[in-house]
Each structure stands twice: as structure tokens, then as C-alpha cells.
Amino acid sequence: MAIAKAERLMNLALCLLGTRRPLSKRELRDSIEAYVEAFGPGNGATGSDDSFNRMFERDKDDLRELGLVIETVESLEGEIGYLARRDSNRLPPITLDAEEAAALGVAAKVWQQARLAGAASGALQKLRAAGLPEDVDPYGPHGALEPRIPVHEAAFEPLMLACRDRRPVVFDYRKATAAQPEQRHVEPWALECWRGHWYLAGWDRDRGAERVFRLSRITGKVRSRGGRYSAPVPDVVTVRETVAGWAGEIADRSARIRLRSGAGYPLRAKATAVRELGDGWDELDIPYGHGLDAWLVEFGPDVVVLEPAELRADVVDRLRAVAKG
Numbered sequence: 001m002a003i004a005k006a007e008r009l010m011n012l013a014l015c016l017l018g019t020r021r022p023l024s025k026r027e028l029r030d031s032i033e034a035y036v037e038a039f040g041p042g043n044g045a046t047g048s049d050d051s052f053n054r055m056f057e058r059d060k061d062d063l064r065e066l067g068l069v070i071e072t073v074e075s076l077e078g079e080i081g082y083l084a085r086r087d088s089n090r091l092p093p094i095t096l097d098a099e100e101a102a103a104l105g106v107a108a109k110v111w112q113q114a115r116l117a118g119a120a121s122g123a124l125q126k127l128r129a130a131g132l133p134e135d136v137d138p139y140g141p142h143g144a145l146e147p148r149i150p151v152h153e154a155a156f157e158p159l160m161l162a163c164r165d166r167r168p169v170v171f172d173y174r175k176a177t178a179a180q181p182e183q184r185h186v187e188p189w190a191l192e193c194w195r196g197h198w199y200l201a202g203w204d205r206d207r208g209a210e211r212v213f214r215l216s217r218i219t220g221k222v223r224s225r226g227g228r229y230s231a232p233v234p235d236v237v238t239v240r241e242t243v244a245g246w247a248g249e250i251a252d253r254s255a256r257i258r259l260r261s262g263a264g265y266p267l268r269a270k271a272t273a274v275r276e277l278g279d280g281w282d283e284l285d286i287p288y289g290h291g292l293d294a295w296l297v298e299f300g301p302d303v304v305v306l307e308p309a310e311l312r313a314d315v316v317d318r319l320r321a322v323a324k325g
Contacts, residue, residue, distance in 0.1 A: 008034040012059055013068055017089065022073040022081025025056060153215040156191070158222040159200055163188045166233070168205070168225040174217050179324050181219045186211070187229045190236065192243040201239045203231040212243055251287030256306040259284050263302040293318055 011032045015023065029035045029052055039052040060082070064070055069088040073081050155171065162169045169188055174181035187203040197214055204211040210231075234242075244250050259267060261280045268274065273285040283306070286292075293314035296303050305312040 004034065008032065009059055009062060009066075013063055013084065016063075016068070016070060016082060016084035017086060019083050022071075022075070022083045024079055024081050025053070028056070028082070153198060153218065155200075155215050155218040155222050156198060158224070159188055159215070160191055162222070162224060163190055163200075166229060168227060168229065169222050170225055171222045172219045173213055174219055179321065181217075184211075184213070185225070186213070187231060187233075189233050190239040190243075191215075192240060194243060199243050201243050203229070205230065210242060245290050251289035251292075253288040253308070254285050255288035255292065255308060255311050257284050257286060257296070258282070258304040258306060259299075260302040264299050267296075267299065267303070297322070 011034065012028065015028060015031055023031070029039065030041055035052060035055075038055070039048040060070060067089075068084055070082055070084050071088075073083065075081060159169065161167075167188075168185065170183060170185050172181040173184045185205040186200070187205065188200055189202045190200075192199050192201065197216065200213045200215060202211065202213070203209075241250070254272065257267070258277065259282050261276075261282055267284060267286060271284040271286050275283040277283050288308070288311060293311055296305065296311075296315050297318045303315075305315050
């Protein structure tokens, strides 16, 4: 049925684009095979005429929703006709400089591991067909460093659609310090990628506050819920700042740690001061923001938190949660 409808809409669009004068419903009904097969010729029974009129109006609305400009013209005899003028349905020339073409190439390659890969590739093909010069390679300027943002989490696509449609969701979420997941009711705002991990920013209905969730900690399926959002959605900049803060990118304090010599080079790159302690250990001052405890846990026995005390306690809690499985 979906293929039949697509073919019917395509034939209707071609008829409207190909005519030089307005065509009446009767002429369109007799010209398009799908209409003839379903309802017979234009002089059919009243019942078939009513069914055809309803289908035709739906098809016309669908084409207009897809962007086709359809004009309704009344003749001197009072008959209504339809046509789609080519000049009204012709896109302006698409001109892209090398940087714009490269940006589109990056956007297409970012989604290679998601189900959006087909749509992204199709978009580039349409740009080629619309006039993007063949000598402009969207991937060329970035050949040495190929940008990819991996999307392995099953929750990514349903959450992306929920953000787009402004639709509340429910999912089970396992905190790093918890052995079992718990259910969360969330109004999703946006998805952001930081340090190779995807995060969801949104409004946690149970806690009555904004929260950020790491997608890799969502267990089970993401379920949609009806109803409208109960909290206002902030602008994009605010969402990104929220994600950055929860992902540890915004630091407002300093922490002091011991780091085994020859280990933890990412921590050393972030350090504001490094002091040799001897016996195979160094002391580092590093920026301290939300998420630092989760990052330090990744280095295992090579890191010992000296201060502040709350950071040390958070790291210990995470290590105990890992030990419990």
C-alpha cells in the first residue's frame, strides 16, 4: 500500500507539473492509472466519485506538505482546475564554497554508525543532483582526520526522535554508584556528545529538576509517554552548558591527586601543576568539576585522590559499586 501510494503521488505530481493548463479532477482521474483502477472513469457512480474526491484531496494535501506548490484555477465556465507551475516549484541554484561543502561532508560522516547514515548520504546525493560541483569533495579537506561520533547505544534513536517531537519518555537508568537501575520519567531536551560519550539533557519529573543522563547507563527500552512538557525548554546554549558541566568540562575548583609515574597522561595534560614525590609517584593539581570522579575511576590503582574530601568519597563509592558488579 505504501508503494502504491508513493507511485500515485508521483504520477499526480508529474501530471500537475507537465500540464500547460489547469486540469480538472475528472481529467486527472482519467489520466492517472491508480485512480482509474480504484474508481473507474470519471463518469462512475456517485459513491465512487465521493471516494475519489476524498482520496484526491488527501493526495493533494500530501503533495503540498511535501513542498509542491499547487495552484487552484477557476475557468470562465466555473470549472476548477489544478496545476503546478515549474517556475514556482524550481529550487534556486545551490552554491557552496569549499568550507560549506566540507561541513556537509562532516555532518554526513558523523552518523555513519547510526540509522541516519542512509538519509545523510541521500542528502549529499541530492545536493550533487541540484548542482554541487563534482570537483568539490565534501570529504577532501578532512581526509587526514576522519570525523566520527560513534553511536552504539540503542537509546540514541528513540531519544533523538523524542527530543525532536517534544515527547516525554520513561527509561530505566543505572547510576554509577548504584547496583540496580531505577525508573526515570524525563522530558528530553537535547543530545550532546562529550569525550566520545552521548548524554541526554532534560527535565527529570520525579526530581523536579534538570538532569543529564549518560546513554550508556540506560538499560532496556525507551518508552514514549503522552502529554505535554511541564517545564520550559531552555535554549540550545543553556542545554550545552548543562551537559558540559555534568560531563566534567566546566571546572570551578581544584583537586589534588597522586598519580603513578608514567601513567595517566590525559590527567597530566589537564594538570595546572605537577610535583615529583619520588617512589614512582607524582602529585598533580587538576581542575575539579562535575564528572571528575567518574574520570578518575577509569585510571584505577594509578590514581589516589588527596583532596577535597568529597571527591575522594565519590571515587571510593564508585570503586565499591564496580567491585559489587
